[in-house]
Each structure stands twice: as structure tokens, then as C-alpha cells.
Amino acid sequence: xxxxxxxNSSTKLxxxxxPDQRRTIRENLDRFIxxxxxxxxxxxHYMLTGGRKGKENxxxxxxxKEAYRQQMAExxxxxxxxxxxxxxxxxxxVELIPQDxxxxxxxQPKTTKPRxxxxxxxxxxxxxxxxxDDYYLNLLDWGSSNVxxxxxxxxxxxxxxxxxSTSELVTVxxxxxxxxxxxxxxxxxxxxxxxNNSDVxxxxxxxxxxxxxxxxxxxxxxxxxAWNNHILTTGGMDGKIINNDVRIRxxxxxxxxxxxxxxxxxxxxxxxxxxxxxxxxxLLYIWDRSAASSNSPSQSQWLHRMEDHTAAVKxxxxxxxxxxxxxxxxxxxxxCIKFWNTxxxxxxxxxxxxxxxxxxxxxxxxxxxxxxxxxxxxQLTLWKYPSMVKMAELTGHTSxxxxxxxxxDGCTVASAAGDETLRFWNVFGIPEVTKPAPKAHPEPFAxxxxxx
Numbered sequence: 427x428x429x430x431x432x433x434n435s436s437t438k439l440x441x442x443x444x445p446d447q448r449r450t451i452r453e454n455l456d457r458f459i460x461x462x463x464x465x466x467x468x469x470x471h472y473m474l475t476g477g478r479k480g481k482e483n484x485x486x487x488x489x490x491k492e493a494y495r496q497q498m499a500e501x502x503x504x505x506x507x508x509x510x511x512x513x514x515x516x517x518x519x520v521e522l523i524p525q526d527x528x529x530x531x532x533x534q535p536k537t538t539k540p541r542x543x544x545x546x547x548x549x550x551x552x553x554x555x556x557x558x559d560d561y562y563l564n565l566l567d568w569g570s571s572n573v574x575x576x577x578x579x580x581x582x583x584x585x586x587x588x589x590x591s592t593s594e595l596v597t598v599x600x601x602x603x604x605x606x607x608x609x610x611x612x613x614x615x616x617x618x619x620x621x622n623n624s625d626v627x628x629x630x631x632x633x634x635x636x637x638x639x640x641x642x643x644x645x646x647x648x649x650x651x652a653w654n655n656h657i658l659t660t661g662g663m664d665g666k667i668i669n670n671d672v673r674i675r676x677x678x679x680x681x682x683x684x685x686x687x688x689x690x691x692x693x694x695x696x697x698x699x700x701x702x703x704x705x706x707x708x709l710l711y712i713w714d715r716s717a718a719s720s721n722s723p724s725q726s727q728w729l730h731r732m733e734d735h736t737a738a739v740k741x742x743x744x745x746x747x748x749x750x751x752x753x754x755x756x757x758x759x760x761x762c763i764k765f766w767n768t769x770x771x772x773x774x775x776x777x778x779x780x781x782x783x784x785x786x787x788x789x790x791x792x793x794x795x796x797x798x799x800x801x802x803x804x805q806l807t808l809w810k811y812p813s814m815v816k817m818a819e820l821t822g823h824t825s826x827x828x829x830x831x832x833x834x835d836g837c838t839v840a841s842a843a844g845d846e847t848l849r850f851w852n853v854f855g856i857p858e859v860t861k862p863a864p865k866a867h868p869e870p871f872a873x874x875x876x877x878x
Contacts, residue, residue, distance in 0.1 A: 544808065544818040548849035549838075551822075552585070554578055559825065559844035561740060561757065561784065561800075562690040562706060563649050564607045566829035566842045571614030573631065574831065574840060576848065577605035582619055584631060587833065595629060596636070609651035611658075614834075618658055620648030626660055628672060640677055643668040652692035652701070654715075659701060661689030667703055667713070684711050684728050693742040695749060700729070700768055702752055704739030710754055712768050730771035736760045741797070743786035753795060755783025763797060763814075777814045779807065784828050789854045790836030796853060798841055800826030806841060808853060820851055 556579035558565065565577040574585040575595070580603030582595040598605060598621060607620035616637070619627045626640040626648055644662035652659045657679070658670045667682035667689055682703070691704035701713040712730040732754075741755030741763075751774075752766045761781055765774040782800035789796070793811045804827055806820040825844030832839055832854075839851045 542855045544820075544855075545852055546818065546820060548820070548822050548851050550850040552848040554842055554846050554848045556581075557842060557844070557846050558604055558606075559828070561738070561782075561826075561828060562688055564609070564651065564690075564829065565605065566831045566840065566848075567608050567610050567617075568831035568833055568840060569610030569614040569617070569631075570612065570834050572834055573610075573614070575608045575610060575617055575631075576842060577608050577619070580604045582608060582617075582629075587838075593634075595631060595634065596627075598627075606647045606649045607651045609653060609658075611653050612655065618651050618653070620651055620660065622647045624648060624662065626651070626658070626670070628658075638672070640670055640672075643670065643678055650689055650692040652694050654694040654698045654701075659692055659694070661685075661692045661703060663688040665689060665705065665707075667692070667701075682711070682713050682728070684731065685709060690738060690740040691742045691754075693744055693752075695744050695752075695768070696746065697749055702742050702744070702754070702768070704735075704742055704754060706738045708735050708737055708739065708756075708760075709733060710735060710739045710766075712752075712766075712771065730766075730768065732766065732771065732773070734764060734773055734776070735762065737782075741783045741786040743788050743795070746788050746790050747793065753786050753788070755779075755786050755797060758782040758800065763795075763809075765812075775812070775814070777809075782826060784826060785830040785841075787830050787832050787839060790832075791854065794854070796830070796839060798827035798830050804843065804845075806830075806839070806851065806853070818853070820853065822849055823847065 554576060558579065566575070568574050572587045574587060576583055576585070580600065581597040582605055584593050584595050585591070595617070596619070602621050602623045602625065604622055605619055606622050609618050611617065615630065615632055617629050617631050619629065621627065624644040624646055626643070628637045628640070629635070630637055640658070640660070643660060644664050644666060646663035648660050648662050650661035656671060656673050658672050659667060660670060661667050665683070665685040665687055667685070668678055669680040670677040671679045685703065685705035685707055687706035689703055689705050691702070693702045694700070695702070699715050701715065703711045703713065710732040711728045714729040717727065717729065735754065735756040737757030737760035739754055739756055743753045745751035745753065750767055750769045752768050754764050754766065756762050761779050761783065762776050763779055763783060763786070764776045766772070767774055779797060779799060781802060783797055784800060785798045787796045788794070794817065795809045795811050797807050797809065799805055799807065803819070803821060804823045804825055806827060808817040808820070809815065810817050823841065823843040823845055827841050827843045829842040830839055837852060837854050837856055839853050840848060841851065842848050
């Protein structure tokens with residue numbers, strides 16, 4: 427009984443310890459979860475049943491059977507030691523289409539463009555004595571040959587931006603002057619000059635020679651000029667706008683009548699089909715060239731007539747990336763920059779700048795607009811379009827910045843103010859140099875001068 431009792435006691439102790447041991451084993455070990463698709467069950471069955479009989483009982487197997495078994499094992503890839511083993515990763519699939527054929531934009535992540543540094547000070551300052559402080563005139567222009575023309579009193583000077591040299595083009599007589607407007611022709615060689623006596627002169631800047639004088643169109647000073655190929659458009663204090671064909675003797679080909687006071691702003695669109703004109707009567711007109719040519723010169727009708735400005739409209743600028751978008755700026759009582767759809771005549775937006783808007787220039791490389799202003803800060807303001815968020819304000823002039831002109835590459839802006847200074851600003855940055863696209867089918871032997 428004692429023996430049985432001791433046996434039962436030990437059995438109870440063992441049975442009490444088993445749950446703790448099992449719990450410890452379960453806590454320390456993890457489960458094995460096989461992947462049936464990755465296992466070779468045929469080979470596992472062979473190894474578990476008959477694959478090792480020859481090794482365990484070498485005496486019972488003949489040499490011929492052993493040789494046959496080894497050959498079968500090598501043939502069927504059964505010379506392995508592990509039974510429950512996962513297979514290796516599948517080989518990398520062969521690319522049917524090489525990566526080079528994919529576009530680089532789809533493979534490479536887009537890189538954020540670094541923010542452009544805008545210098546707050548002018549790069550160069552030149553004296554401009556006798557510059558007429560008159561809001562309604564246009565005395566500065568930068569030609570395609572990289573030569574700047576500026577009228578100082580009765581004299582027109584040329585400043586070559588490539589070497590910094592200055593030369594005098596012409597000094598008009600006192601009874602004819604002062605010069606009231608200057609504008610380069612598209613060829614960058616010929617320059618037109620409007621005078622206080624209502625005449626317009628056409629000069630060859632290379633030969634320093636007067637080619638012709640346009641007379642009889644206006645009855646008072648010519649304060650605005652605009653070129654459209656061989657057509658020179660002039661705007662006068664008499665309110666008339668005249669298209670002059672400089673190739674023919676009878677140069678007046680069209681006359682636009684609409685303004686009741688002095689025309690102080692003229693700009694042709696890039697297509698040459700629409701002309702924008704602003705006047706001291708607070709009006710902005712859009713004229714269509716095709717509609718005007720179908721009528722007689724004395725009956726040319728405007729396409730749109732805008733009355734939203736409350737002061738003189740001098741600053742005009744056509745958008746370089748949207749052909750029917752025009753920006754206009756009003757004078758001291760208006761202080762607004764307005765944007766127009768010239769196809770419909772609708773005002774898209776209006777921004778109060780807080781001061782007189784004297785000139786407007788679009789950035790040729792980015793969606794930006796530069797405006798020049800008068801009292802109180804006499805600053806140049808760079809705007810982001812279309813949000814019209816101020817990006818920078820450039821100060822340095824001590825009087826209203828009446829005139830602005832843009833270099834041919836679109837990077838540098840020249841400004842002339844009533845403080846008789848001419849300043850140059852690198853406000854639009856440096857354009858990206860685009861590499862010329864290679865020819866799709868180059869000519870054979872293009873690298874050879876000749877074939878023998």
C-alpha cells in the first residue's frame with residue numbers, strides 16, 4: 427500500500443508538473459507553418475520510405491542496385507539531405523522591353539525647380555539728364571540688336587548693351603522737339619522717333635541716317651508708337667491712331683477713331699491681328715486689323731471698348747504664353763492692373779496696386795508680370811501670375827518709374843524715372859539653355875567633308 431501510495435503520489439506530482447512544462451515549451455517555440463506549394467512531396471515520400479534503405483542496410487544492396495540508385499538520385503535531383511525545405515526564389519524574369527525604351531519622365535522622379543534669387547538692387551545705373559518727366563510719353567525702347575534707345579530732351583542716344591558704348595543718333599531742332607516717343611523696328615536696325623511737332627522720323631541706326639519723315643497724319647505731338655512688321659502705328663494727342671506703311675509714299679493706310687483725348691499707350695499682339703490702345707480719357711480699345719482693313723480708313727471700328735479704368739491707361743502688355751490675354755495699368759486715381767480676354771472683351775481680374783501704374787512687362791520665360799509705379803515708393807513690383815502674389819519689390823528710384831524696356835533675351839529690364847537715372851535689373855533670371863534636338867535620320871557620311 428505504501429509502495430502503491432508512493433507511486434500514486436509520484437504520479438500526481440508528475441501530472442502536476444506536465445502542464446507547466448508544456449506551457450513553457452509553447453512559450454519558447456513557434457509553430458512551423460508549411461507552404462505546400464513550395465514543397466517537393468514526391469522527394470519527401472521517397473526519402474521517408476525507400477530512399478535510405480541502401481544506406482541503412484549496405485549489405486543487403488548489390489553494387490548494381492546502388493549504382494542504379496545513385497544515378498536515379500542524380501537524375502531526379504534527389505541528392506539532398508533536407509526533406510521539408512522551401513524552394514529557392516524563382517529566377518528574375520527576362521525583360522521583354524528594355525528599360526531604355528521607357529520615357530525618362532516615367533522612370534525618374536520629378537525634381538523640384540530651385541527657387542530663383544531675385545536681386546533687390548540694380549546691377550547698373552546710368553545718368554539720364556534732361557529726361558522729360560511726362561507720364562504720357564514713351565521715351566525708352568530696347569531693340570532686337572541689343573541696343574537701347576532713350577530720348578533725353580531733344581536728343582536720342584543709343585546704348586549698346588554688348589559693349590556698353592554710347593552714341594548720339596540725332597538732336598532735333600528746338601522748334602520740332604522735344605522727342606516724345608521712340609520705338610525700334612523688328613529688324614533692330616531702324617528706329618522711329620515721334621516729335622512734339624506731330625512729325626515722325628524714321629532713322630537707320632547703322633548708317634546714322636534719316637530715311638524719311640512721316641507728315642500730315644497728326645495735328646499735335648506723337649506720344650506713342652508701335653510696329654507691326656512694315657506697319658508703324660502712331661498715336662497722338664489729337665486722339666487719332668494711324669497705321670503707316672513705311673514702304674509707300676502715301677503712308678497712311680488706316681485711321682482708328684475712338685479716343686477723345688491723347689493716346690498714351692499702343693501695343694500690337696504677337697499675331698499682329700489685334701491692337702490695344704490706351705488714352706488719357708480712361709478708355710482701353712481693342713482694334714482688329716482684319717476688320718479695319720475691310721472698312722475705309724475713316725470708318726475703322728473698334729472691336730472692344732473697355733471703360734473699367736478710372737484714370738489714364740498707358741501701361742499695356744500682351745501675354746507671351748496666351749495670345750488673347752492683355753494686361754493694362756491705370757494712372758494715379760485708378761492704381762489697378764486689369765487682365766482682359768481680348769476675344770470676348772471680358773475683364774478677368776483686377777488688382778489694386780496702391781500707386782500709379784506706369785509700365786508693364788511680362789516675363790518671357792515664367793508666368794510673371796513686372797510693373798513700375800509712382801508715388802509713394804517709386805518701385806518695380808514682380809507679380810506671380812495668375813495668383814498675383816508679390817514676389818519682389820525693387821526700389822532705388824527716387825521718382826516715379828515712367829518707362830521700362832526688356833532685353834532681347836528677356837532677362838534684363840531697364841527702367842527710366844523722373845529722377846533722371848537709367849537702371850538695369852536682372853529681375854527675370856537666366857533662361858535655361860535648351861540643347862538642339864538631334865536629327866531623327868542623319869545624313870550618311872555627314873561627318874565627312876567629301877568622299878574620294
